[in-house]
Amino acid sequence: MRPYPFDPATAPSGNRTAGTPVRGNRSPLELSDGLPPPDGYGGQDPGGEGYSSNLPVPYRRSRWRWPVRILGGGIILFVLAVIWLAITAPLSKSLEPLTPPSITLLAEDGTPIARRGAIIGTPVDASKLPANVTNAFLAIEDRRFKSHWGVDPRGIARAFWHNMTSDGRSQGGSTITQQLAKNAFLDSDRTAARKIREVMIAFWLEAWLSKNEILSRYLSNVYFGDNVYGLRAAAKHYFSRAPEDLSIGQAAMLAGLVKAPSRLAPTVNLKGARDRQKLVVGAMVDGGFLDKAIAADVSPARLSMSTTKQLPDGTYFADWVLPEARDRAGEIATETTVKTTLDRRLQKAAERAVRSAGLKQAQVALVAMRPDGRVVAMVGGKSYADSPFNRAVQARRQPGSAFKLFVYLAALRSGLTPDSKIEDEPVTIADWSPKNSDGRYEGEITLRRAFAKSSNVAAARLIQQVGVKNVIRAARDLGISTPIANEATIALGTSTVSLLELTSAYAAVAAQNYPVRASGLEPNGDRSWLESLTQGGHPLTGDLREQMLDLLSASAETGTGRQAALSVKTYGKTGTTQDNRDALFVGFAGDLVVGVWVGNDDNKPNAGLSGGGIPARIWRDFMMRAIGVGPAVAPVTEAADNELDPDAENSIGLEGIDVPLEGEIEGLGLNLRVGPDGSIEINRSNRDRGDRPRREDRAPRGDDPPPDEPPLDPR
Secondary structure: OOOOOOOOOOOOOOOOOOOOOOEOOEOHHHHHHOOOOOOOOOOEOOOOOOEOOOOOOOOOOOOOHHHHHHHHHHHHHHHHHHHHHHHHOOHHHHHOOOOOEOEEEEOOOOOEEEEEOEEEOOOOOHHHOOHHHHHHHHHHHOOOOOOOOOOOHHHHHHHHHHHHHOOOOOOOOOOHHHHHHHHHHOOOOOOHHHHHHHHHHHHHHHHHOOHHHHHHHHHHHOEOOOOEEOHHHHHHHHHOOOHHHOOHHHHHHHHHHOOOHHHHOOOOOHHHHHHHHHHHHHHHHHOOOOOHHHHHOOOOOOOOOOOOOOOOOOOHHHHHHHHHHHHHHOOOOOOEEEEEOOOHHHHHHHHHHHHOOOOOOOEEEEEEEOOOOEEEEEEOOOOOOOOOOOOOOOOOEOOHHHHHHHHHHHHHHOOOOOOOEEEEOOOOEOOEOOOOOOOOOOEEEEHHHHHHOOOHHHHHHHHHHHOHHHHHHHHHHOOOOOOOOOOHHHHHOOOOEOHHHHHHHHHHHHHOEEOOOOEOEOOOOOOOHHHHHHOOOEEOOHHHHHHHHHHHHHHHHOOOOHHHOEOOOOEEEEEEOHHHOEEEEEEEEOOEEEEEEEEOOOOOOOOOOOOOOHHHHHHHHHHHHHHOOOEOOOOOOHHHHHOOOOOOOOOOOEOOEOOOOOEEEEEOOEEEEEOOOOOEEEEOOHHHHOOOOOOOOOOOOOOOOOOOOOOOOOO
């Protein structure tokens, strides 16, 4: 039989090529698998000397090649993720509060008036808390917290099995470390990507923080309901004690709130909180954290809320001033306080004046400020609890005749004076034919008289004479920023404006400087150079201001606003819109500028409502309380006796009887006395009354009712 040519036994015994490995007289190919090479693979060297050293050696791929590569890639990605976390999510972020801490607003005397934001306690050290306090949280939230590395596979598997087999509520498998990662670094969405990031951050936290640090940060930031964050704040809020002094029952109740704090907060669901407390105590026993005998003696926790009066979270003034207060405070990292301009005494006076107005369906708003714009009182409606909408700031309504301030300012700027004459007769401008609301026309009268009686036709003639653009310019100069139509009808207040802005415009006249910007905070003097250039004031010249004061005093003391007149010099203007939808009185006396609006939110008409009626009386009532004066004792003149308020449809009259502004009325079996403030006193007869002294007119003190008669109730 012919020998196999590659058999080493039959190979020639000549010299092999240098460097050819030989092992037991067998070729490397045979050593690899014990089989001879196929035909044509390798063979004798060219010289026939035997096995050649340059034969290709076959390579067999390892089965672990791709797993090793995947593992290496995962390690690289993990390192990159840790580097990314270190840059974008520093460890200090886990110490930051979850929401902006509370900001407390102070009145001008330093008294707290409102608090906004979360109540966040100072951090706790878990190692210094009683064991039963920390064990309560571990038992219900993460029993293997001290043994896992941030993620608990057993807990995840248990939660998965429970959710698959149970018809009740689902369970979560997140550890305390994962909860800290989610609360401090992530949002609350339920996507898979967020869960993956949560796990990565949990591993990262476990690598860089000790177990005590993780638990401490978790307890310091977790939410307990009632807008309270952190164990220290919760212990003080619900039990009026430090977390170091919590009993087992109290600690168990707080630990039980973490699952659903808003729903289980004991202030709104005490039964649910106590049921959850029992569950936590049972978990402490099952987890070996608490002896069963001790657990049996744990009684339901009893709340011990602070007896101090809670600050309101919502008021009209607080809503308005809070954005500016937050800007002033900057980035809030801890609880802070900001001082405002609110005067508590004046705020109470404003609220009393509004309550005593006897309004039913109609709404009301009041703004009181100093001439420099510091707001000292604000009422945005009859009840903040019923409607937080601030009608003093957010509502834009037609000002009616109160807008005539700008018409007459433009007229005085053009060279006219209060003694200049104007026709009080019907007029037509294009297709517009305004009329006086009382239907009375007096012919040629002075600007003073036209302003006092609030003549509509006179205002229309003035805007036609001085030009619409000059009237708009006057309004802009005094601080009106809302859109103003470029048409003559604005003379009667057809463009809308907020009560706050309108009151600020009147404050410019009182301050002799324009514009006046309303503010709820004391100026801090940190104005930028740009603000200094763009927000500088412009003085009102002496003659121009004196002329404006002449007009405003005529309106408030002898004209349509005379029900607002005080025993001191009073300045102001009434405003009533079409169909009595809105009624206003804006004016100033002493060092206060006040605006009052009355109307319906749905803009429905109010029969009998006018600026010279209820708003003027609210204004007078507030000012009497605010500056400690009485009503004006106006001289009785023929003009005053016979003149009707053209803005008012709610005047009082008896058929066949002439009703004077002040004095006694006899007839109809009654004896009536009309006081100088419009009050009516009924007596049976002079004989029955004898020499009893009449009630003296005085400013109301304390909770005394206002001296005027009950006003009509606009519906």
